[in-house]
Amino acid sequence: MHSMAGCAARIDPFHVMPEQVTNKSRRKFNFLDSIEKPTEWFIRLCGWSSIIGIAAIFLFIFKEAAPMLPRLDWLTFFTSPRWIPNPAPGNPASFGALALLAGTFTTTFIALIIAVPVGLGAAVYISEFAKGKVKETLKVVIELLAAIPSIVWGFIGLMVLGPLIKTVFTAAPGSWWGHVMVILHLASAETGAAQGTNLLTGGVILALMSVPVIVSLSEDALRAVPDSFREAALALGANPWETVRRVLFPAARNGLLAACMLGMGRAVGETMAVLLATGHNNRIPAALTDPVRTMTATIAAEMGETVFGDPHYRVLFILGIVLFVITCSINVASDLIIKGVKKANKA
Amino acid sequence: MNNHHSPKRGIHLGFLVAVTLSFALGGCGQKEPPAGGPAGGESSKKIVEIRAKGSDTMIQLATAWAEAYRKVKPNVFVNANGGGTGTGFAALQNNSTDICNASREIKKEESEKVKSVTGKEVKEFVVAYDALAVYTHPSNPIKEISIPELTEIWAEGGNVTKWEQINPAFAGKLTLFGRQNNSGTYDYFREHICGKTADKKQREFRGGISEMNGSSEVVENVGKTPTGLGYSGMGYKTPGVNWLKVSKAKDEPAIEPGADAARSGKYPIARKLYLYTAGEPTGELKDFIEWILSPEGQKIVTKEGFVSPN
Numbered sequence: 188m189h190s191m192a193g194c195a196a197r198i199d200p201f202h203v204m205p206e207q208v209t210n211k212s213r214r215k216f217n218f219l220d221s222i223e224k225p226t227e228w229f230i231r232l233c234g235w236s237s238i239i240g241i242a243a244i245f246l247f248i249f250k251e252a253a254p255m256l257p258r259l260d261w262l263t264f265f266t267s268p269r270w271i272p273n274p275a276p277g278n279p280a281s282f283g284a285l286a287l288l289a290g291t292f293t294t295t296f297i298a299l300i301i302a303v304p305v306g307l308g309a310a311v312y313i314s315e316f317a318k319g320k321v322k323e324t325l326k327v328v329i330e331l332l333a334a335i336p337s338i339v340w341g342f343i344g345l346m347v348l349g350p351l352i353k354t355v356f357t358a359a360p361g362s363w364w365g366h367v368m369v370i371l372h373l374a375s376a377e378t379g380a381a382q383g384t385n386l387l388t389g390g391v392i393l394a395l396m397s398v399p400v401i402v403s404l405s406e407d408a409l410r411a412v413p414d415s416f417r418e419a420a421l422a423l424g425a426n427p428w429e430t431v432r433r434v435l436f437p438a439a440r441n442g443l444l445a446a447c448m449l450g451m452g453r454a455v456g457e458t459m460a461v462l463l464a465t466g467h468n469n470r471i472p473a474a475l476t477d478p479v480r481t482m483t484a485t486i487a488a489e490m491g492e493t494v495f496g497d498p499h500y501r502v503l504f505i506l507g508i509v510l511f512v513i514t515c516s517i518n519v520a521s522d523l524i525i526k527g528v529k530k531a532n533k534a
Numbered sequence: 535m536n537n538h539h540s541p542k543r544g545i546h547l548g549f550l551v552a553v554t555l556s557f558a559l560g561g562c563g564q565k566e567p568p569a570g571g572p573a574g575g576e577s578s579k580k581i582v583e584i585r586a587k588g589s590d591t592m593i594q595l596a597t598a599w600a601e602a603y604r605k606v607k608p609n610v611f612v613n614a615n616g617g618g619t620g621t622g623f624a625a626l627q628n629n630s631t632d633i634c635n636a637s638r639e640i641k642k643e644e645s646e647k648v649k650s651v652t653g654k655e656v657k658e659f660v661v662a663y664d665a666l667a668v669y670t671h672p673s674n675p676i677k678e679i680s681i682p683e684l685t686e687i688w689a690e691g692g693n694v695t696k697w698e699q700i701n702p703a704f705a706g707k708l709t710l711f712g713r714q715n716n717s718g719t720y721d722y723f724r725e726h727i728c729g730k731t732a733d734k735k736q737r738e739f740r741g742g743i744s745e746m747n748g749s750s751e752v753v754e755n756v757g758k759t760p761t762g763l764g765y766s767g768m769g770y771k772t773p774g775v776n777w778l779k780v781s782k783a784k785d786e787p788a789i790e791p792g793a794d795a796a797r798s799g800k801y802p803i804a805r806k807l808y809l810y811t812a813g814e815p816t817g818e819l820k821d822f823i824e825w826i827l828s829p830e831g832q833k834i835v836t837k838e839g840f841v842s843p844n
Binding site: 275 | 725736747755758
């Protein structure tokens with residue numbers, strides 16, 4: 188920083204200032220000077236806070252889970268769907284998280300099947316085809332979509348989408364549509380999609396939630412492709428579709444992949460919406476409309492009622508670690524991929 | 535109307551009450567010895583703490599009583615805690631509670647122990663009935679079921695998965711709705727319905743049951759599911775569902791659920807809920823228990839989804 192005298196002189200070089208005013212400003216500038224260092228440190232701390240936060244979160248989760256880590260039957264944890272954390276007196280607890288893992292992965296998978304084509308399509312349209320007002324409106328609306336709280340999405344799943352899916356996927360027993368659905372594993376023979384809250388409902392809601400992430404990041408990636416690429420493609424006689432498919436997609440490949448992975452991270456970690464929309468049923472789904480239960484929903488539903496420090500409590504934290512590891516690796520992978528984009532663009 | 539039994543809530547409420555109490559005491563300059571319990575009602579202004587501990591099934595009910603009683607007698611603080619019926623009886627022995635909330639009758643050795651330590655006979659009050667009904671969709675023609683059939687439906691390794699195995703009048707796989715694994719209703723239904731394994735161990739629930747967060751949620755989902763079957767408190771019946779008559783065994787008469795059937799003990803999935811005290815209650819404690827048994831206290835029993843003994 189410059190000294191106050193220099194500043195004052197530069198601000199008002201041609202006026203002779205009354206003595207008092209100069210004194211006042213002298214004190215003020217001294218004060219600012221004195222908080223210069225603390226401010227610098229404060230801002231630095233703000234910058235570092237995310238790292239401190241991540242480290243603290245990981246340490247906390249790890250600390251709570253640690254006593255259980257060597258005692259947990261890991262084989263059961265990953266291979267058994269038998270989740271009985273509060274057994275009857277005299278029975279051993281069973282922490283088989285296979286069905287919970289299956290719930291998380293199947294809902295995420297359904298979400299991605301829907302969100303990736305829709306998200307990429309929307310990004311291509313916004314970045315390459317939409318013009319002027321349409322483009323601006325679409326961008327704003329998609330940002331808005333990202334701002335809807337997850338509990339609202341869950342509520343929509345429960346009250347609007349669930350009943351709709353139930354109507355579409357419920358057929359009279361023995362009807363041809365019923366047979367088709369059972370054969371294609373759309374509706375299970377067991378429930379006949381009688382429950383509105385199921386894997387498909389959860390997946391669609393998660394898709395709606397990850398679409399904004401995918402669209403805005405993909406659009407950035409497409410915009411980063413230099414116009415010379417488009418001009419070259421058009422000059423070679425490519426139509427718009429060919430330009431998108433043969434030139435833009437390959438050029439923005441890494442950015443698009445990263446966008447999809449971040450969308451996936453959103454889907455894996457989502458809690459409230461899936462808690463409401465998936466049916467909370469600890470089973471490995473056999474059909475598209477079977478109810479499921481995810482890891483996040485399990486933590487949310489059971490954490491409040493566990494006894495502090497008992498094995499159930501600690502196993503919920505282990506579920507947290509598993510989720511943390513999954514989302515972290517997704518994010519790190521997409522980060523590395525984005526870095527790849529930047530390098531490629533520089534080259 | 536969330537019949538959601540949780541030990542933690544009780545602890546929180548207890549903490550809140552303790553904090554409030556310490557502030558109140560500090561403010562008035564009156565001091566009540568913390569282990570003293572209710573000390574007569576010589577002065578209605580005197581601040582008194584009543585400690586109630588025990589069944590997690592009853593924690594919601596005990597908390598509701600405690601909250602309502604604050605309006606009746608602002609100077610009486612009821613500190614409701616969970617921990618389990620056994621914990622409650624243990625606390626009664628070493629005088630760390632005034633009331634034990636119990637979801638089962640006291641065992642002989644437990645009452646003897648209370649007597650040998652405190653020198654007083656335990657006093658028993660039946661305050662409510664916990665009666666569960668088994669609900670079905672209105673379109674389901676099946677009207678009755680037996681306990682052994684329910685065992686095979688709900689217990690792990692049970693062999694009934696289709697409605698036609700119960701009664702050929704209805705076909706389709708059973709869609710089961712139960713409560714979340716930390717609720718008292720879950721515990722009670724498991725204890726009474728799932729039965730024991732060959733080596734005398736309690737059988738657990740089978741996998742693939744949709745676990746609902748609240749009692750009314752179970753009823754609501756059964757009402758939306760033609761093949762549904764769910765268990766929940768009798769107080770949660772709505773016009774949108776049927777409940778099944780339940781028999782103890784296949785050849786015994788099936789009993790329609792209802793308050794009278796629960797009270798008479800004929801209906802098989804019902805149990806009494808008790809309060810126990812060491813010795814005849816006196817003073818504020820007596821007033822509190824009398825209030826619980828009064829219509830006002832019993833209104834809360836019904837509101838929490840239980841059946842009133844009156």
